[in-house]
Amino acid sequence: MAQDNILRLVLGDQLNSHHSWFRRVDPKVTYLLMEIRQETDYVRHHIQKVVGFFTAMRSFAGWLSECGHRVRYLRLDDENNRQNFEDNIRQIIKEEQISRFEYLLPDEYRLDTALEAIASKLQIPSEARDTEHFICDRNVVKKMFHGKKRFLMESFYRNMRRKHDILMDKGTPAGGKWNFDQSNRNRYDGSVPIPFPKVFANNVTPIVQMVEHAGIDTIGKIQPNHFIWPVNRKQACLMLDEFVRFRLPYFGTYQDAMTTESWSLFHSRLSFALNTKMLHPMEVIDAALQSTSGGAKPRAGIEQIEGFVRQILGWREFMRGIYWYHMPEYENMNFFNHKTALPDYYWTGKTRMACMRAAITQSLEQAYAHHIQRLMVTGNFSLLAGVNPARVERWYLGIYIDAVQWVEIVNTLGMSQFADGGIVATKPYISSANYLHKMSDYCEHCYYRHAGKTGERSCPFNSLYWDFLVRHQTLLEKNPRIGMMYRTWNRMKPDNQQSLLHQAQVYRTHLNDL
Ligand code: FAD
Ligand code: SF4
Numbered sequence: 001m002a003q004d005n006i007l008r009l010v011l012g013d014q015l016n017s018h019h020s021w022f023r024r025v026d027p028k029v030t031y032l033l034m035e036i037r038q039e040t041d042y043v044r045h046h047i048q049k050v051v052g053f054f055t056a057m058r059s060f061a062g063w064l065s066e067c068g069h070r071v072r073y074l075r076l077d078d079e080n081n082r083q084n085f086e087d088n089i090r091q092i093i094k095e096e097q098i099s100r101f102e103y104l105l106p107d108e109y110r111l112d113t114a115l116e117a118i119a120s121k122l123q124i125p126s127e128a129r130d131t132e133h134f135i136c137d138r139n140v141v142k143k144m145f146h147g148k149k150r151f152l153m154e155s156f157y158r159n160m161r162r163k164h165d166i167l168m169d170k171g172t173p174a175g176g177k178w179n180f181d182q183s184n185r186n187r188y189d190g191s192v193p194i195p196f197p198k199v200f201a202n203n204v205t206p207i208v209q210m211v212e213h214a215g216i217d218t219i220g221k222i223q224p225n226h227f228i229w230p231v232n233r234k235q236a237c238l239m240l241d242e243f244v245r246f247r248l249p250y251f252g253t254y255q256d257a258m259t260t261e262s263w264s265l266f267h268s269r270l271s272f273a274l275n276t277k278m279l280h281p282m283e284v285i286d287a288a289l290q291s292t293s294g295g296a297k298p299r300a301g302i303e304q305i306e307g308f309v310r311q312i313l314g315w316r317e318f319m320r321g322i323y324w325y326h327m328p329e330y331e332n333m334n335f336f337n338h339k340t341a342l343p344d345y346y347w348t349g350k351t352r353m354a355c356m357r358a359a360i361t362q363s364l365e366q367a368y369a370h371h372i373q374r375l376m377v378t379g380n381f382s383l384l385a386g387v388n389p390a391r392v393e394r395w396y397l398g399i400y401i402d403a404v405q406w407v408e409i410v411n412t413l414g415m416s417q418f419a420d421g422g423i424v425a426t427k428p429y430i431s432s433a434n435y436l437h438k439m440s441d442y443c444e445h446c447y448y449r450h451a452g453k454t455g456e457r458s459c460p461f462n463s464l465y466w467d468f469l470v471r472h473q474t475l476l477e478k479n480p481r482i483g484m485m486y487r488t489w490n491r492m493k494p495d496n497q498q499s500l501l502h503q504a505q506v507y508r509t510h511l512n513d514l
């Protein structure tokens with residue numbers, strides 16, 4: 001047996017062409033990528049997510065081969081595909097007479113433990129290497145907040161700005177402020193035309209047919225000859241360039257806006273390219289920073305750039321740190337002890353609530369919703385309705401093209417459902433129709449009346465909002481950011497209070513019929 005044949009495993013979300021592994025071609029190294037049922041079946045995924053990952057993996061394997069690397073690629077329908085990591089790895093080790101196994105550190109706890117176990121059982125030496133993708137290492141939050149009760153994203157983000165000298169001006173924040181939220185977050189008023197989303201027309205028909213033929217249970221829709229998401233680095237870079245030129249100048253201003261006129265407004269839609277690692281977060285940040293001096297027309301102001309950098313340098317890295325600090329116990333957190341089933345319309349979009357219909361239908365069609373749709377529409381509603389957070393989490397993990405557990409679960413259980421009791425968010429993100437009416441045009445197209453608190457066509461968000469606060473008073477009344485709502489509640493006439501609670505009870509009893 002050859003002494004130094006190396007097998008290197010590349011997972012579907014490790015498509016980082018700049019990784020040091022790929023700098024040198026070594027005939028003794030074989031790269032292994034695999035499409036397996038273990039990965040398609042652990043949750044019900046959107047068809048675009050399955051197809052997007054497989055297509056990007058195939059492009060990446062093609063690129064590796066073109067560079068001269070040895071590649072073994074197992075397609076889902078390959079006869080000798082054992083459909084799980086362990087059996088496939090063992091098989092290839094035998095076939096290729098491998099004497100050393102290497103893999104890149106997975107970002108998901110599930111795969112991290114699985115690969116560690118596989119590696120420990122192999123009869124050959126093995127090694128795990130960094131993906132060289134993130135700006136911080138996994139344990140950054142643990143190190144930074146050691147011994148502290150609260151984990152504030154803002155403190156983390158400022159540290160990162162200082163450490164990496166990003167948007168800093170001689171030790172102080174560029175533009176005189178760390179945070180430009182006050183100038184951002186407007187309702188979309190139509191004064192700036194929204195550019196048509198940058199989409200591609202990838203033909204993925206054979207992969208769609210393969211997935212269908214295999215009988216994989218998916219959700220959502222796909223246009224097989226017009227797959228819109230970037231599937232290789234070239235497309236990912238084009239998308240980044242388009243974002244910086246045409247959307248970044250208004251990114252912060254309309255970051256929280258929702259409109260029936262556009263499904264992505266001025267958002268970048270780069271999360272899939274980032275999470276598969278086709279793009280590096282630092283290159284995305286650099287591209288945004290350069291837009292002040294580059295050729296973008298109109299150029300983005302500091303408040304737009306800061307708003308965007310905060311998402312990548314702040315939120316994205318922070319969420320990952322929280323994930324590695326709190327897994328695996330994070331998965332089972334349920335602070336409010338919510339037990340309700342997820343309403344059926346999360347799978348169909350068939351509801352009279354216009355905001356929910358828009359966010360869910362769009363998610364089924366595009367495998368995408370922007371942050372405020374995820375947080376303040378579908379997430380807000382499931383929290384107010386008392387849906388079991390684990391069921392909500394499964395839905396978010398399946399439906400979005402960018403859903404990888406390390407980022408999805410902390411956003412869903414922490415930021416959106418407050419299931420972690422406040423590790424991530426300082427208060428539950430809940431609202432009545434007021435906020436949704438202020439930030440969107442959904443209410444104009446709705447069966448329900450946004451101003452109605454009780455009665456037949458009153459907006460469900462209104463009574464459910466108060467009902468939620470009353471149900472969880474003991475847990476929330478001391479929260480400094482939400483406590484004042486109890487004073488408003490206490491000032492209401494008892495009759496009004498009873499009507500609101502009665503209305504909420506009616507809606508909660510008929511949750512599936514809303
Ligand atoms: P933009 O608005 O253009 O933002 C730019 C980038 O910043 C994003 O691509 C993303 O990489 C990063 N970013 C922004 N907000 C966050 C955040 N809160 N956490 C981490 N990164 C952030 N993001 C995922 O990548 N995968 C998920 O599975 C996911 N699930 C979510 C579930 C819920 C309930 C919520 C509230 C948010 C979730 N997010 C998730 C965060 C965020 O909604 C998406 O990153 C964003 O909508 C992706 O669209 P975009 O690329 O157009 O983002
Ligand atoms: Fe949503 Fe209520 Fe507005 Fe209808 S009225 S769109 S349910 S917030």
